[in-house]
Amino acid sequence: MPIKIRQPFVPITEVEHAAFCKTEDQLPAKSLAEELAVNVRWQEIPAEYLHYTPEELDQRIHQARRKLGKSVTVLGHHYQREEVIKYADFQGDSFLLSQEAASRPDASYIVFCGVHFMAETACILCAPHQKVILPNLTAGCSMADMAPIEDVEDGWTDLQEALGGHGGIIPITYMNSVASIKALCGRNGGAVCTSSNAGKVVEWGFQQGERVLFLPDQHLGRNTALKLGIPLEQMVVWNPFRRLGGNTPEQLRQAKMVLWQGHCAVHTRFTVKQIETARMRYPDVTVLVHPECTMEAVQAADMNGSTEFIRKTINEAPAGSKWAVGTEISLVNRLSINNPDKTIFCLDPVICPCSTMYRIHPAYLLWVLEGLVAGHVVNEITVPADIKRDALVALERMLALR
Ligand code: 13P
Ligand code: SF4
Numbered sequence: 001m002p003i004k005i006r007q008p009f010v011p012i013t014e015v016e017h018a019a020f021c022k023t024e025d026q027l028p029a030k031s032l033a034e035e036l037a038v039n040v041r042w043q044e045i046p047a048e049y050l051h052y053t054p055e056e057l058d059q060r061i062h063q064a065r066r067k068l069g070k071s072v073t074v075l076g077h078h079y080q081r082e083e084v085i086k087y088a089d090f091q092g093d094s095f096l097l098s099q100e101a102a103s104r105p106d107a108s109y110i111v112f113c114g115v116h117f118m119a120e121t122a123c124i125l126c127a128p129h130q131k132v133i134l135p136n137l138t139a140g141c142s143m144a145d146m147a148p149i150e151d152v153e154d155g156w157t158d159l160q161e162a163l164g165g166h167g168g169i170i171p172i173t174y175m176n177s178v179a180s181i182k183a184l185c186g187r188n189g190g191a192v193c194t195s196s197n198a199g200k201v202v203e204w205g206f207q208q209g210e211r212v213l214f215l216p217d218q219h220l221g222r223n224t225a226l227k228l229g230i231p232l233e234q235m236v237v238w239n240p241f242r243r244l245g246g247n248t249p250e251q252l253r254q255a256k257m258v259l260w261q262g263h264c265a266v267h268t269r270f271t272v273k274q275i276e277t278a279r280m281r282y283p284d285v286t287v288l289v290h291p292e293c294t295m296e297a298v299q300a301a302d303m304n305g306s307t308e309f310i311r312k313t314i315n316e317a318p319a320g321s322k323w324a325v326g327t328e329i330s331l332v333n334r335l336s337i338n339n340p341d342k343t344i345f346c347l348d349p350v351i352c353p354c355s356t357m358y359r360i361h362p363a364y365l366l367w368v369l370e371g372l373v374a375g376h377v378v379n380e381i382t383v384p385a386d387i388k389r390d391a392l393v394a395l396e397r398m399l400a401l402r
Contacts, residue, residue, distance in 0.1 A: 030054075032363035042359060043137045043379075049363040054083060057362045061087055064369035072372060073107035075100055075122070075363075078307040079328040079357040084365060092208035093308035094118060094175045095194040097381050098395070099155045101125050101132070101155040109133060109372060112381075114358045115141045120179045124391050132381045133372075135364035139356050141176050142291075146262035147216035149180040156184065159213060159238075159258065162249045168210035169258070169282030172201055174217050176264075179383045179391045181215065195291050196306035198224040200401045206256075213238070214294035215260030219268070223291045223298045237261050242394055261303040267292035267356045270326035274347040275300045282343065288313060289326030289347070297326060307331055317342060328354045 036042055052060065065072065075086025075097050079232040085091055090100045092096070094114075098244040101110055101122035110132045112119040120132040126132060146342075153250065161168060163323045171190035182192050189208055192203035202224050205212040214221030218237055225235060232255040238245030242250065252258065270293045278285050288310055298304050307327060314323050319341035325332045326347045336344040371378035383391070 016195075019061065026123050029233055032098075032361050035361060041138045043364070045364060045367050048303055049367050052366070053364060054362070057366055058083075061362060061366050061369060064366065064373050065374050068109075068369065070106055071371070072109045072114060073104050073239060074111045077118060078311060078331045078334075078358065079114045079354050081330050081353070081358060082334060083357055083361050083362050085330075085334070087362075087365060089115060093194065093196055093306045094121075095196045095306065096308055098122065098125055098175070098194075100231050102399075105130065106258075109377070111135065111365070111368060113365065115139045115354075115356050116381070117144050117176055117178065120383055121175060121182075122397065123381050123383050124179060124182070124388050124395060126159070131377055133368050133377065133379050134381050135368045135379060136359045136361070139359040139380055141356055143174075143262050143264045144176045144178060147177055147181060147260055149178055149184070149238075152181050152184060152215065154261075155238060155240055155245060155260075156188070156213070158244060159252065160183070162244055162252050169213055170205040170209040170211070172205050173215050173394070174198070174220055182394045183387040183390035186390035186397075190394060191397035191401075192300045192391075192394045194306065195220060195342055195399065196308060197401060198291070201229055201398055203228060204401055207374050211256045211258065213258045213260070216262030217292055218245060218259040218266065219263055219294055219298075221257060221259040222295050223293075223304070226295065235259055264292040265325070266352060268294055268330055268349075270297045270347050271293075272296050272300045273328075274349075275324070278347060280347075282322045282324070285322040285324050285343075286317075287324045287326070287347070293326050301326065311335065314339060314342070314344060327400060330354075330357070 005026050031051055031053060038166045074088050076091045077398060078083045080092060102125040105127045108130060110122055110126060110130055112122055112132055112134055116134060116139060119132050123132040125227050163169060171185045171188050173192055175192055185191060191201050198220055202212055222235060236247050236251055236255040237259050239261045267290055270289060275287050287295055288303045289301040291298060291304045310327055314335050320341040324345060324347050329346055329355055330349045332346040368378045
């Protein structure tokens, strides 16, 4: 079968991240109309929602929530901005939120303040009578966009041909991927992982086969494999725009870890230089980064872990401790506000929120809640039944490893 080569592209979501980089004094809450002035894609919304002030939004959201009562649960990822996360009934990292979505059958509606792949996962895990709503449909993830299912299917076929048959390769996808990739993993003996359990899942993968295809984040894959003792020489990067991902069949046969060439535009901004600067400024600082950062940054840091790990570690740290953090700014700012007895700052002096997480403005939350009050389900996230079935297999393999 001929090997397909695709044209290189940069996901528009990645280009748009830069439009949100700003200095700290530009961060306070604004009406949606003011935020729409930034030149990125937003979902259209009825005009009346554009001009509500933060106070009006707050009052109307509370009113809608009172009317809806327990029929609605609001879930919020740690990267949500302050003026949204305050409405969440539960906050967490991707893993905890997926568990939470699976354990709230009383709520008919799960309003997911996070990004698209998280809402899709909630839809796969929740009960059939529940509906999952994403307040703004343009809240995607630039990393997930780097692995379109067509490229992954082509890559999977090419890999197997190059390796001869199945080749003992197990596909493991990071939660940050579309449901159809999770389904591909489920159908082919693989699993899903999150940043909080990648080590366990990849270890499990090596018990199932000789090698692992890890996607879409090459950095989480590399950092995880290094922790498990796999040397860099046994890892190759799969570039979907090149024949055999840019590898020879021999290189693929020698590899234990095949890393899809994807990355997070927010986390790859953190550098060793920034870590050195933080250490010069505060010799007793602890550097804590997310494992989506590059290998160099992770190795120069003192600790790394999921957003929940970062939150818990800093919240439980002794008063007076100092933390330089390499993750999304909304979480770093919240930690700093909630821990006034500690010094907490972001490694990157330029403030770059995750632009897709940032698209959940309170006006969108209000729009979907008032829709429910009026009996309309706005922005429901659905997953076709066959994809749901196979993706569930991959998710359950992950959940069983806890
Ligand atoms: P967590 O799984 O740590 O919440 O991370 C999700 C994410 O998208 C980080 O960029
Ligand atoms: Fe995706 Fe990066 Fe945003 Fe996480 S921080 S949702 S990986 S773009």
